[in-house]
Amino acid sequence: MTLEEKLGQLTQLGAGQPEFSAAVGLVGSVLYTTxxxxxxxxxxxxxxxxxxxxxxxxGFDVIHGYRTIFPIPLAMASTWDPALGELAAHIAAxxxxxxxxxxxxxxxxxxxRDPRWGRIAEGAGEDPFLGAAMAAAYVRGFQGNDLxxxxxxxxxxxxxxxYGAAEGGRDYGPxxxxxxxxREVYLPPFHAAVDAGTGTLMAAFNSLNRVPATxxxxxxxxxxxxxxxxxxxxxxxxxxxxxxIDHGIAATPQEAARKAITAGLDMAMWDNSFATLAQEVxxxxxxxxxxxxxxxxxxxxxxxxxxxADPYTDETRAAAVTLTKEHRDAARRIAxxxxxxxxxxxALLPLPKSGKTIAVVGPFADSKADMLxxxxxxxxxxxxxxxxxxxxxxxxxxxxxESADLIVAVLGEEREISxxxxxxxxxxxxxxxxxxxxxxxxxxxxxxLVVMSGRPxxxxxxxxxxxxxxxxxxxxxxxxxxxxxxxxxxxxxSGKLPVTVPRTVGQVPIYYAHLPSGRPANPGDxxxxxxxxxxxxxxYPFGFGLSYTRFEYSNLxxxxxxxxxxxxxxxxxxxxxxxxxxxxxxxxxxxxxxxxSVSRPVKELKGFQRVALAxxxxxxxxxxxxxxxxxxxSDRGWLAEPGRFNIWIGPNSVDxxxxxxxxxx
Ligand code: NOJ
Numbered sequence: 001m002t003l004e005e006k007l008g009q010l011t012q013l014g015a016g017q018p019e020f021s022a023a024v025g026l027v028g029s030v031l032y033t034t035x036x037x038x039x040x041x042x043x044x045x046x047x048x049x050x051x052x053x054x055x056x057x058x059g060f061d062v063i064h065g066y067r068t069i070f071p072i073p074l075a076m077a078s079t080w081d082p083a084l085g086e087l088a089a090h091i092a093a094x095x096x097x098x099x100x101x102x103x104x105x106x107x108x109x110x111x112x113r114d115p116r117w118g119r120i121a122e123g124a125g126e127d128p129f130l131g132a133a134m135a136a137a138y139v140r141g142f143q144g145n146d147l148x149x150x151x152x153x154x155x156x157x158x159x160x161x162x163y164g165a166a167e168g169g170r171d172y173g174p175x176x177x178x179x180x181x182x183r184e185v186y187l188p189p190f191h192a193a194v195d196a197g198t199g200t201l202m203a204a205f206n207s208l209n210r211v212p213a214t215x216x217x218x219x220x221x222x223x224x225x226x227x228x229x230x231x232x233x234x235x236x237x238x239x240x241x242x243x244x245i246d247h248g249i250a251a252t253p254q255e256a257a258r259k260a261i262t263a264g265l266d267m268a269m270w271d272n273s274f275a276t277l278a279q280e281v282x283x284x285x286x287x288x289x290x291x292x293x294x295x296x297x298x299x300x301x302x303x304x305x306x307x308x309a310d311p312y313t314d315e316t317r318a319a320a321v322t323l324t325k326e327h328r329d330a331a332r333r334i335a336x337x338x339x340x341x342x343x344x345x346x347a348l349l350p351l352p353k354s355g356k357t358i359a360v361v362g363p364f365a366d367s368k369a370d371m372l373x374x375x376x377x378x379x380x381x382x383x384x385x386x387x388x389x390x391x392x393x394x395x396x397x398x399x400x401x402e403s404a405d406l407i408v409a410v411l412g413e414e415r416e417i418s419x420x421x422x423x424x425x426x427x428x429x430x431x432x433x434x435x436x437x438x439x440x441x442x443x444x445x446x447x448x449l450v451v452m453s454g455r456p457x458x459x460x461x462x463x464x465x466x467x468x469x470x471x472x473x474x475x476x477x478x479x480x481x482x483x484x485x486x487x488x489x490x491x492x493x494s495g496k497l498p499v500t501v502p503r504t505v506g507q508v509p510i511y512y513a514h515l516p517s518g519r520p521a522n523p524g525d526x527x528x529x530x531x532x533x534x535x536x537x538x539x540y541p542f543g544f545g546l547s548y549t550r551f552e553y554s555n556l557x558x559x560x561x562x563x564x565x566x567x568x569x570x571x572x573x574x575x576x577x578x579x580x581x582x583x584x585x586x587x588x589x590x591x592x593x594x595x596x597s598v599s600r601p602v603k604e605l606k607g608f609q610r611v612a613l614a615x616x617x618x619x620x621x622x623x624x625x626x627x628x629x630x631x632x633x634s635d636r637g638w639l640a641e642p643g644r645f646n647i648w649i650g651p652n653s654v655d656x657x658x659x660x661x662x663x664x665x
Contacts, residue, residue: 073134365409
């Protein structure tokens with residue numbers, strides 16, 4: 001290959017960019033072109049001009065569905081059911097692949113502990129353990145067992161790394177954090193994605209400890225390639241290489257490109273910066289072997305997805321595999337399990353299917369576009385079920401509030417203020433919606449609040465005054481049907497919060513796995529770790545979610561009082577459905593290391609299981625403790641220290657049965 005041919009393989013452009021037209025046949029990857037006919041046409045033009053007949057790798061943001069849209073990833077994490085995430089990703093891959101796409105820029109696996117950051121919607125929330133489980137599931141779902149199969153696409157774990165920790169929650173902002181926090185909190189989902197075989201990663205926009213992730217050797221080389229043995233390739237984010245100029249670590253695109261590829265970046269998205277590397281090589285500032293290594297990684301991925309065997313897409317396939325009944329059913333099933341019942345005073349829910357007139361009000365009551373969420377692939381509003389439509393398919397709906405017996409208020413945020421470049425300094429309901437809610441409550445009629453949002457909102461007033469609250473996020477194509485299923489009790493809600501809900505934005509960052517203070521928060525003592533003007537603790541804790549039935553936890557058992565470093569231990573408890581409806585409970589397992597050589601989080605999730613229980617049924621749920629779960633990042637690498645550990649099995653991060661065991665040398 002000539003140097004220009006090599007650099008072309010390391011370049012990703014949009015087909016509409018002038019730089020692309022000038023280099024057809026050279027450019028290795030194209031983003032945003034979709035459709036079997038469209039991608040085939042571009043592929044044909046490329047192969048006709050490519051001396052070595054190297055096909056284009058088409059990439060697209062298939063984040064939570066391609067045409068059948070699934071709940072946003074934050075909602076899918078609320079299912080605490082990785083198998084559902086895997087199913088959604090597999091369906092998305094099937095539809096996307098039929099539209100000529102071979103590579104998705106997903107999963108987004110950024111841990112987010114700051115809901116001001118709009119992209120919290122795209123990930124699995126605040127917890128590394130839940131995040132890692134979802135990350136691995138998405139990778140398996142997208143890639144399947146054979147990357148060249150017609151229902152597989154190459155995955156891209158992003159945004160590597162620590163993008164979710166942007167200062168002030170402002171998107172694209174800098175990140176400074178300790179190596180321990182990076183390793184224990186922000187990296188585990190990436191490591192899980194790599195272990196699950198993700199073919200690619202995307203470097204994040206942010207700087208990490210003053211070095212942009214795009215050119216961060218510690219991330220791209222030390223950790224990713226040397227420690228984790230990643231063999232795929234890394235793409236920059238959109239213009240991430242030239243943005244290094246604004247980060248202040250390069251004066252020209254050429255210098256930025258050299259620094260990025262030298263640090264371990266393989267492909268530049270959008271800015272065509274890698275084309276300038278020819279001069280760097282010729283001037284002797286960049287060994288050509290560095291370019292060769294990146295080219296090898298990219299070409300290997302192209303072989304793995306089967307592009308050399310068949311660069312085209314069957315143009316008849318999409319019609320048969322897109323937005324099928326089976327896909328819609330799956331979207332509905334997942335959406336049903338993504339909702340979280342936050343409050344249900346006086347058992348207002350489930351609503352009766354007949355005999356009452358219901359008014360469905362609020363700006364999102366009949367919105368289809370918002371239901372799709374911030375990344376809607378090729379999803380179409382007209383193929384989406386609104387809340388109003390979902391409810392109307394069950395019972396008669398009155399538009400006039402005056403004549404209604406009950407009100408369902410669908411409030412929250414529009415999809416445009418969630419997702420990328422949608423950071424918010426307030427997490428309240430917008431003023432007009434808050435006023436509307438207050439007037440509904442003033443009417444004296446029972447009100448059910450359905451919150452549609454891409455982030456937890458500070459609904460403190462509602463939590464006090466509204467009888468029933470369902471956190472619905474953005475649920476995708478079948479959202480309205482799924483919401484009706486839950487409101488009318490066809491489905492018993494079972495989702496749990498993958499993120500803490502603050503009372504007020506001033507509490508942010510607030511997350512359950514925080515480090516202890518020498519003066520733990522105490523309402524009776526002024527000089528403790530709290531605010532003077534806000535109650536201690538969140539509005540709703542991580543892991544919280546109610547059901548139409550009640551679950552009781554009892555009989556905590558440990559298989560032994562202690563374990564050695566190479567041993568295992570099992571911890572179990574009985575969960576009983578104490579109500580008169582069948583239901584599913586997400587049972588959670590937490591640990592804490594109360595005395596160690598460094599301060600450890602007050603609690604850390606180390607296991608969870610979704611169990612189905614008939615009324616009166618009891619099941620013993622078991623978790624295994626291994627040394628790995630007890631380790632933390634120290635100056636000497638991962639380390640578990642002997643001593644006592646606390647454990648909890650419970651329904652959320654606050655309640656539960658507590659026990660302890662001893663870790664021996
Ligand atoms: C920028 C976003 O940060 C990234 O997530 C996305 O994949 C690219 N744009 C491509 O659309």
